[in-house]
Amino acid sequence: MSERFSFRLLATEGRARRGEITMPRGTVRTPAFMPVGTAGSVKAMYPDQVRELGADIILGNVYHLMLRPGAERVARLGGLHDFARWPHPILTDSGGFQVMSLAGLRKLDETGVVFKSHVDGSMHSLTPERSIEIQGLLDSDIQMQLDECIRLPADRAEIERAMEMSLRWAERCRIAFGEQPGKAMFGIVQGGDDVALRLRSAAGLAELDLKGYAVGGLAVGEPQAVMLGILDETLPAMPTDKPRYLMGVGTPDDIVESVRRGIDMFDCVMPTRAGRHGLAFTRRGKVNLRNARHADDHRPLDEESPCPAARDYSRAYLHHLVRSDEALGAMLLTWNNLAYYQSLMASLRDAIERSAFEDRAASIRDEWRRGDIAAL
Amino acid sequence: MSERFSFRLLATEGRARRGEITMPRGTVRTPAFMPVGTAGSVKAMYPDQVRELGADIILGNVYHLMLRPGAERVARLGGLHDFARWPHPILTDSGGFQVMSLAGLRKLDETGVVFKSHVDGSMHSLTPERSIEIQGLLDSDIQMQLDECIRLPADRAEIERAMEMSLRWAERCRIAFGEQPGKAMFGIVQGGDDVALRLRSAAGLAELDLKGYAVGGLAVGEPQAVMLGILDETLPAMPTDKPRYLMGVGTPDDIVESVRRGIDMFDCVMPTRAGRHGLAFTRRGKVNLRNARHADDHRPLDEESPCPAARDYSRAYLHHLVRSDEALGAMLLTWNNLAYYQSLMASLRDAIERSAFEDRAASIRDEWRRGDIAAL
Numbered sequence: 001m002s003e004r005f006s007f008r009l010l011a012t013e014g015r016a017r018r019g020e021i022t023m024p025r026g027t028v029r030t031p032a033f034m035p036v037g038t039a040g041s042v043k044a045m046y047p048d049q050v051r052e053l054g055a056d057i058i059l060g061n062v063y064h065l066m067l068r069p070g071a072e073r074v075a076r077l078g079g080l081h082d083f084a085r086w087p088h089p090i091l092t093d094s095g096g097f098q099v100m101s102l103a104g105l106r107k108l109d110e111t112g113v114v115f116k117s118h119v120d121g122s123m124h125s126l127t128p129e130r131s132i133e134i135q136g137l138l139d140s141d142i143q144m145q146l147d148e149c150i151r152l153p154a155d156r157a158e159i160e161r162a163m164e165m166s167l168r169w170a171e172r173c174r175i176a177f178g179e180q181p182g183k184a185m186f187g188i189v190q191g192g193d194d195v196a197l198r199l200r201s202a203a204g205l206a207e208l209d210l211k212g213y214a215v216g217g218l219a220v221g222e223p224q225a226v227m228l229g230i231l232d233e234t235l236p237a238m239p240t241d242k243p244r245y246l247m248g249v250g251t252p253d254d255i256v257e258s259v260r261r262g263i264d265m266f267d268c269v270m271p272t273r274a275g276r277h278g279l280a281f282t283r284r285g286k287v288n289l290r291n292a293r294h295a296d297d298h299r300p301l302d303e304e305s306p307c308p309a310a311r312d313y314s315r316a317y318l319h320h321l322v323r324s325d326e327a328l329g330a331m332l333l334t335w336n337n338l339a340y341y342q343s344l345m346a347s348l349r350d351a352i353e354r355s356a357f358e359d360r361a362a363s364i365r366d367e368w369r370r371g372d373i374a375a376l
Numbered sequence: 377m378s379e380r381f382s383f384r385l386l387a388t389e390g391r392a393r394r395g396e397i398t399m400p401r402g403t404v405r406t407p408a409f410m411p412v413g414t415a416g417s418v419k420a421m422y423p424d425q426v427r428e429l430g431a432d433i434i435l436g437n438v439y440h441l442m443l444r445p446g447a448e449r450v451a452r453l454g455g456l457h458d459f460a461r462w463p464h465p466i467l468t469d470s471g472g473f474q475v476m477s478l479a480g481l482r483k484l485d486e487t488g489v490v491f492k493s494h495v496d497g498s499m500h501s502l503t504p505e506r507s508i509e510i511q512g513l514l515d516s517d518i519q520m521q522l523d524e525c526i527r528l529p530a531d532r533a534e535i536e537r538a539m540e541m542s543l544r545w546a547e548r549c550r551i552a553f554g555e556q557p558g559k560a561m562f563g564i565v566q567g568g569d570d571v572a573l574r575l576r577s578a579a580g581l582a583e584l585d586l587k588g589y590a591v592g593g594l595a596v597g598e599p600q601a602v603m604l605g606i607l608d609e610t611l612p613a614m615p616t617d618k619p620r621y622l623m624g625v626g627t628p629d630d631i632v633e634s635v636r637r638g639i640d641m642f643d644c645v646m647p648t649r650a651g652r653h654g655l656a657f658t659r660r661g662k663v664n665l666r667n668a669r670h671a672d673d674h675r676p677l678d679e680e681s682p683c684p685a686a687r688d689y690s691r692a693y694l695h696h697l698v699r700s701d702e703a704l705g706a707m708l709l710t711w712n713n714l715a716y717y718q719s720l721m722a723s724l725r726d727a728i729e730r731s732a733f734e735d736r737a738a739s740i741r742d743e744w745r746r747g748d749i750a751a752l
Binding site: 039040041043044045046064068069073076077078082083084085295296298312313314316317319320321323324326327328330331 | 415416417419420421422440444445449452453454458459460461671672674688689690692693695696697699700702703704706707
């Protein structure tokens with residue numbers, strides 16, 4: 001622990017990095033996966049369970065939390081850590097992405113955004129300064145700049161306009177954030193699928209000398225190859241001594257490929273959302289428990305997993321729970337999925353320490369390719 | 377443990393009884409509350425948690441399990457205990473109650489019932505023999521006779537007809553059940569709110585020399601006083617050396633009053649269902665977490681409770697989770713409610729052992745009456 005937010009690299013292999021982010025509330029081992037706790041809860045999980053799986057940090061969504069229960073209320077209650085019983089580091093997004101995807105967006109200009117709540121239809125605004133203020137009220141350890149995220153494909157002019165405005169917003173956020181040695185505010189590289197714009201964004205942000213840098217606006221509908229191509233070109237232009245966070249990514253394969261390219265942090269709703277829809281991530285790939293092939297299968301999801309959800313319950317029971325919409329089905333599959341994601345990260349961290357990343361990635365991929373155990 | 381199903385009384389105080397039901401899968405301390413695991417899962421709880429709260433036995437519903445995943449399938453998978461990861465005793469109902477309340481009942485006569493599944497509209501039949509067969513396939517430790525449960529108020533002639541048929545069904549169930557020393561088949565006293573019919577039912581069942589007797593057809597809409605009046609008159613006419621189970625009951629107050637009158641076993645969906653609707657049972661009575669008074673309340677539900685759900689999470693957080701329909705809200709409140717119910721049973725058992733039932737009941741009621749802590 002440390003009173004100051006800091007990052008250090010412990011090992012590298014090619015572009016892959018093994019590091020450590022230290023801050024007063026704890027240390028984040030990177031590459032790290034951050035479970036998403038949208039509205040102050042990693043859905044269908046007790047906070048202690050999330051921690052026991054190896055999560056060093058979780059993510060909270062400003063958009064959801066500002067609408068309900070409200071940032072000022074969370075502050076009065078002692079901050080998001082106390083509120084949600086998560087005393088470890090928390091990263092909050094800026095709210096921008098959800099404003100554009102979930103809310104009724106009413107106005108977006110240089111000032112900020114005005115939007116309509118999906119909860120009760122009330123009108124709200126979010127500026128770079130207000131986003132940082134909210135993240136401060138939540139007492140978030142890593143705060144994100146407000147940015148404008150464009151869906152791909154999009155016109156170059158439109159991507160450029162949004163990227164340049166996001167750069168100006170980054171500067172406003174940096175000023176609003178001020179000096180907080182124990183915390184960090186990260187900038188977000190934008191620029192869509194245009195490498196030149198990505199490089200311009202990375203350079204502009206680097207000038208602001210922030211404590212970390214995210215890559216945003218990817219995994220928004222483009223093929224994986226486009227995303228990886230952007231990472232290939234953009235990451236070498238980003239500061240090496242700061243953590244790099246790929247927002248909203250992704251599948252286990254996306255994660256392995258992005259770690260290879262030098263990403264340190266990830267968040268994604270995939271393991272939690274899939275768990276509520278009967279899908280299990282395992283070392284043998286994705287398993288759909290809704291499928292009738294599991295109805296009479298007494299075997300567990302993965303008898304070698306240390307996670308009770310994977311090891312101790314039969315596929316037949318999981319199938320039954322999922323088909324019957326029993327809460328326990330979502331609880332067990334979410335547990336399994338987060339356990340798998342955290343074990344994947346631990347395996348990648350371990351591999352980089354041993355300079356064995358390529359071998360490890362190959363063997364992970366081999367197991368995925370071999371596929372699930374044959375039906376009974 | 378024992379190879380034979382047996383019941384012994386450890387202490388009595390007035391009509392209240394402290395006992396122990398022993399069977400190969402474990403011992404049930406009575407008075408006992410059985411959490412309801414309708415479709416093979418106590419909703420929103422891991423089985424280990426249910427056990428840790430002090431449940432010695434849970435209930436499964438024949439109606440739900442025969443339709444999905446199917447009794448023959450559960451049998452092929454090793455029985456309900458393996459399937460649902462509950463190695464301890466299980467009681468199953470006969471399916472009759474849900475056929476009449478949930479399914480589309482098509483025909484009911486001396487043979488049995490024909491009904492339409494609420495899951496997929498398929499037609500099924502249930503006879504006394506088939507109900508016992510299904511309960512055997514599930515490998516249930518305590519099996520219930522098929523009966524016809526009448527809603528109150530009802531005509532005396534109708535109540536009598538259903539009671540007499542239920543008696544004949546009890547005999548058919550006893551024959552179908554045969555000799556199974558490690559298990560039990562319980563009969564069900566019917567007779568609505570008519571004392572003479574209740575006594576006739578109790579006497580008829582006693583002649584069958586069953587291993588336990590339930591009181592059914594109460595808590596179906598009548599005032600509490602009617603239910604307690606029936607218990608006052610009926611229980612003294614029931615065998616004292618066999619466990620007595622009051623089906624589908626009830627509120628904490630119903631339980632205290634029924635234990636006073638000599639009931640040994642209870643089941644009810646109330647703690648689990650209420651937990652999914654934002655209601656918490658506490659030693660200070662019922663607390664509606666949906667209420668806005670909790671929105672800024674940093675205090676836990678009950679700081680003196682040993683249950684983490686009651687002790688470690690703020691009311692403000694619980695309120696937020698309930699309002700936001702977060703799964704964790706149902707998980708925590710169900711946990712709290714089952715913890716409260718089990719602690720209530722433990723307290724009543726302890727009181728009877730010490731010949732302190734009346735004092736204990738009075739102090740429990742005093743705390744309920746004092747009500748929840750004042751709003752902040």
